[in-house]
Amino acid sequence: MQDLVVSIVFISYAIGVLMTFGLVLTWVERKQGAVMSDRIGANRAYLRIPFTQVKLVWWGLFHGLADGMKMLLKEDWKPDSYDKLAYALAPWVAFAPVLLVFAVIPFGGTLRPGELFAAMPAVAAWFGDRTYPLTIATLDAGLLVIFAFGGITIIGAMLAGWSSSNKFSLLGALRAGSQMISYELIMGLTVLGLVLVYGTVDLRNIAQQQSATLFGFLPAWGVFYQPFAAILFLTAAVAENKRIPFDLPEAESELIAGYFTEYSAMKMGLFMFAEFIEIAIIAALFTTLFLGGYNLPFMTDDGFDLPGGVTVTLNHGLVLVTQVVVFLVKVFLMCSFQILVRWSLPRFRYDQLLRFAWRFMFPLALINLVVTVLVVWAVRA
Amino acid sequence: MSVPRLRREYWNSPTMSWWERSYLPEILRGLSITGGVFVRNMAKWMTGRKGALTTYYPEERRADYSPINRGKHVLTQRPDGRPQCVACNLCATVCPAKVIEIEAGFDPEDVAHPKFPVQFTIDYSRCVFCGLCVEACPEDAIRMVPEVPSFPGADRHDMWISLPELLTWNPQSDVAKPYPPKGGR
Numbered sequence: 001m002q003d004l005v006v007s008i009v010f011i012s013y014a015i016g017v018l019m020t021f022g023l024v025l026t027w028v029e030r031k032q033g034a035v036m037s038d039r040i041g042a043n044r045a046y047l048r049i050p051f052t053q054v055k056l057v058w059w060g061l062f063h064g065l066a067d068g069m070k071m072l073l074k075e076d077w078k079p080d081s082y083d084k085l086a087y088a089l090a091p092w093v094a095f096a097p098v099l100l101v102f103a104v105i106p107f108g109g110t111l112r113p114g115e116l117f118a119a120m121p122a123v124a125a126w127f128g129d130r131t132y133p134l135t136i137a138t139l140d141a142g143l144l145v146i147f148a149f150g151g152i153t154i155i156g157a158m159l160a161g162w163s164s165s166n167k168f169s170l171l172g173a174l175r176a177g178s179q180m181i182s183y184e185l186i187m188g189l190t191v192l193g194l195v196l197v198y199g200t201v202d203l204r205n206i207a208q209q210q211s212a213t214l215f216g217f218l219p220a221w222g223v224f225y226q227p228f229a230a231i232l233f234l235t236a237a238v239a240e241n242k243r244i245p246f247d248l249p250e251a252e253s254e255l256i257a258g259y260f261t262e263y264s265a266m267k268m269g270l271f272m273f274a275e276f277i278e279i280a281i282i283a284a285l286f287t288t289l290f291l292g293g294y295n296l297p298f299m300t301d302d303g304f305d306l307p308g309g310v311t312v313t314l315n316h317g318l319v320l321v322t323q324v325v326v327f328l329v330k331v332f333l334m335c336s337f338q339i340l341v342r343w344s345l346p347r348f349r350y351d352q353l354l355r356f357a358w359r360f361m362f363p364l365a366l367i368n369l370v371v372t373v374l375v376v377w378a379v380r381a
Numbered sequence: 382m383s384v385p386r387l388r389r390e391y392w393n394s395p396t397m398s399w400w401e402r403s404y405l406p407e408i409l410r411g412l413s414i415t416g417g418v419f420v421r422n423m424a425k426w427m428t429g430r431k432g433a434l435t436t437y438y439p440e441e442r443r444a445d446y447s448p449i450n451r452g453k454h455v456l457t458q459r460p461d462g463r464p465q466c467v468a469c470n471l472c473a474t475v476c477p478a479k480v481i482e483i484e485a486g487f488d489p490e491d492v493a494h495p496k497f498p499v500q501f502t503i504d505y506s507r508c509v510f511c512g513l514c515v516e517a518c519p520e521d522a523i524r525m526v527p528e529v530p531s532f533p534g535a536d537r538h539d540m541w542i543s544l545p546e547l548l549t550w551n552p553q554s555d556v557a558k559p560y561p562p563k564g565g566r
Binding site: 032034035036037038039040231340341343344345360 | 404408412415416418419422423426432433434435437
């Protein structure tokens, strides 16, 4: 019973966070792009408090809501497709795995309800001395689960392109397929070096190991162990998400909108929403793997373990709040960086895209892996 | 006699150095440029200044309109406040976009100017702002001023301007007219 309550709270938190990120990122993307190019950006949509003339504009923050309303109210036009089932299924196949991936990402340390609710003895007694890691599913194979679910997204794009009976969609789907398969390989190879360093694929364990100290002064973050892999991973992840500069599958000057050309209303909205949530997922994954996860530098579940042997012990509630907030801030900064990339770099040509994957990033990832293997072997021996 | 062929030397050679071809440093340079612009503009917004070149159109107007800008039409007034227009329809005739519609009325009280406009409407959704109506007018009744009318609206019928708004032009003095009108008949 206690486990059920905690799980429901975690799941609603995760879904709430992802939906909020998806909605807010649509606005952040426009607004950041506007500020970067000396413009003002989305600032007209407002909520009016009923029966008053008070308009809440909030720098256009409600444009995401307005977009969602528009998507929901538009006509859901369907093409005369021979495969209606696949057509209806594709947006969900693209959308659901993106949400599922977050289940294994740790968004905080360990929750000890008995200690947190010490002021309320009844609640504390009900929970006893149970502990809950702040992850929806604590799996040993967390990283593998992420890659497994990440692979399903390709099927969504391929289904959408195949069942739309439109040659632009089909071309877009083919491009999406080959691009995502190529870059997923590189993503896997870059993470492999990190797995060797930490000796585990359990994301929670990886996050905890990053609280340690490296060379006596650096926090033992993945980005300091594997700086090269961090860059390659981020590049491959952006390519995996099919965003500029890798947005060949939906290159509007060539393919109208690529594999979701024939989708309208909220089905198209689901594809867009999946893309924006995936920005947050990539940011969360990068944070967990390379940026110390939910912890501040040198922070553990009990407080700070500073270099030089200084230990600071903190209240359990304070630690929890800090970890959750730190995770969200790191994720948001990484999202913002991805949007910066999207507004800065020009799109590749398709042959350049695949050559970049197979003749540039793939050898680099392999070299990185070989060097990591040698160093790990030398250190352990 | 052979003329040596002049070949232009460009300051930026089209070939890339190995540094540029290694891709990542130049990408990082580009990102730092755009990121720098972002930080600079964001700092302006944060400190209450404007970090963009855009003018918020209906709320803000640009200050650098030309003094002879043909923004919108006005009708001049007689000293008693009635329109100078005698509803001769010359402006409506000369108008290339055919946007002026005048309905004439008869006023037996005013012996000097018995004909006057009952309706005088201009459709700004079609007006080309050429100023031919101003040149055609024999009475100096229609003029153009630099200000632009408040256009944004949800309907094309919001872009019609009629007599009351055309008569709102009311300067303190004018070289050709005894302004301001004193009112009364």
